[in-house]
Amino acid sequence: MPYPFKLPDLGYPYEALEPHIDAKTMEIHHQKHHGAYVTNLNAALEKYPYLQGAEVETLLRHLAALPADIQTAVRNNGGGHLNHSLFWRLLTPGGSQEPVGELKKAIDEQFGGFAALKEKLTQAAMGRFGSGWAWLVKDPFGKLHVLSTANQDNPLMEGLAPIVGIDVWEHAYYLKYQNRRADYLQAIWNVLNWEVAEEVYKSA
Known part of the structure; x- marks a missing residue:
């Protein structure tokens, strides 16, 4: 979903990956780190309404076309949002532990x-x-x-x-x-x- 971007729900509790990844790390990683990427990405796009309909993938593919003053913010925070959104899906409890x-x-x-x-x-x-x-x-x-x-x-x-x-x-x-x-x-x-x-x- 495009702007305003939102922190995705994990779909599982923070302790679900214990003992391999601890609940406190998951909570801080999701709420604080990923949350900050979302907040900062939205802030970067706030003054550029013409970009607010774009998906984050589009923004990252076309960084050079963005206004120079937000390229670094979009690269860092848009990348952080996209990377973590995939990461949380891949860490979903259950499922196969080997490729299928x-x-x-x-x-x-x-x-x-x-x-x-x-x-x-x-x-x-x-x-x-x-x-x-x-x-x-x-x-x-x-x-x-x-x-x-x-x-x-x-x-x-x-x-x-x-x-x-x-x-x-x-x-x-x-x-x-x-x-x-x-x-x-x-x-x-x-x-x-x-x-x-x-x-x-x-x-x-």
């Missing part, structure tokens, strides 16, 4: 199986210096790739469709895991819902 359907077939063909994909995504997440995301994306030709982006940049800014995103900002894990990003990344595989990822893949 068409996405599983593509992963098997292009990476040699789920274990190889996990290794590549973990490497991308560990290799991201500072804050950012690790992604499984689909290119316009239907091929899958693993990459990472800095800060709240979204792959669609590069013409790629995000399928799975893993948040490696410290606010995603620091209360429980402190500086142990590797432990957080090991745990997150227990709460990723690959049935949702399949839906995202088929609609990308």
